[in-house]
Amino acid sequence: MKKIDFNTNPFVTIWEMTRACDLSCVHCRAAAQSRRSQFELSTEDGFRLIDQIALLEPKVFVITGGDPLKRDDVYDMIAYAKAKGLEPSVTPSATPLLTPEAIAKMKQQGVTRLAISLDHADRAAHDDFRRVPGSFDLTIRAIEAARDNQIPVQINSTVSKRTAADMPRLAELLARYENIVMWSVFFLVPTGRAKTADMIEPEEVETLFGELYAISKRVPFDVRTTEAMHYRRYVLQQMGVTQIDPQTGLVDASTMFLQHGRRHLGVQMQTGAITRAPKGVNEAKGFVFISHIGDVYPSGFLPLRAGNVRKESLVDLYRDSEIFKKLRDTSNLKGKCGVCEFRELCGGSRSRAWSTTGDVFASDPICTYIPAAAVA
Secondary structure (H helix, E strand, O other), rough: OOOOOOOOOOEEEEEEOOOEEEOOOOOOOOEOOOOOOOOOOOOHHHHHHHHHHHHHOOOOEEEEOOOOOHOOOOHHHHHHHHHHHOEEEEOOOOOOEEEEEHHHHHHHHHHOOOEOOOOOOOOOHHHHHHOOOOOOHHHHHHHHHHHOOOOOOOEEEEEEEOOHHHHHHHHHHOOOOOOOOOOOOOOEEOOOOOHHHHOOHHHHHHHHHHHHHHHHHOOOOOOEEOOOOOOHHHHHHHHOOOOOOOOOOOHHHHHHHHHHHHOOOOOOEEEOOOOEEEOOOOEEEEEEEEEOOOOOEEOEEOOOOEOOOOOOOOOHHHHHOHHHHHOOOOOOOOHHHHOOOOOOOOOOOOEEEEEEEEHOOOOOOOOOOOOOHHOO
């Protein structure tokens, strides 16, 4: 396992190229608008930002929004990132802008992965969630166009009270497409348009973990969770792991790899264009987010600003800003997260802690696990 130091290099870097989007999704963290902001980073600003991102050498670089296709220079950004040695992924919205021709052009410019959102197996329910009729059909068309252009696809699905029960049926739908290589199941954080009342209960989270774990054993794609870091704990428990290095969050994978296969482990792997981290990624810990106006955050769901790339170095902000350094130090965690033996591997969602309690170091409210130290 190649060592990686999250104090110096992020595993994932995400650039919110714009907040403009023609969808009006009920859970949108950015509460995106139809028009672009006059304060967005310009094309030249974008090139300079990509120069800085290349210095950090992230394994995963994502161009997101809003909808990146609302900017005509998205293709130039893909090509420039590729020329700089990055592996650019794009997360477009399922709107009429996402044509087969647009997908073919992204492929020509060097896109490595397409990440598309799908929240229901049912057409009407998905369109209602995205608040735009036809979104489901456009999503399926995009998956098929990506397949025709040999582009690996990641599907992003939001877990909320509206969608949670449909996750197993959605997995069955996704399994029909051989170019889907990753299913990222996002557990809602109440920010933007999303509300606390939209979250499912902690006990329901644990039940869904069991369903996702069972699904992961029978589908051809990998399954991961977003903003549900404690799924890593759940998987290890299902494997019978009782010992974990509290300093690194790592386990001895030498025999587990043979017993359980690579998709359930924290080892680095490559499936199509999808790379998995060698250890737990969390806000500021292997992760950095740059907003459409250049502000730098530990996550797109955590509005604690470190600085702005127009005035400061992205490299310095990631490595040395106070908020990033504090978030990487698990001794700052409070409550049961602070004493949990899985804190280095998991650490809980700092974004959800912040949005529900106002304390970024508080325990993740949707985790039911009681650490051994808390019992003692």
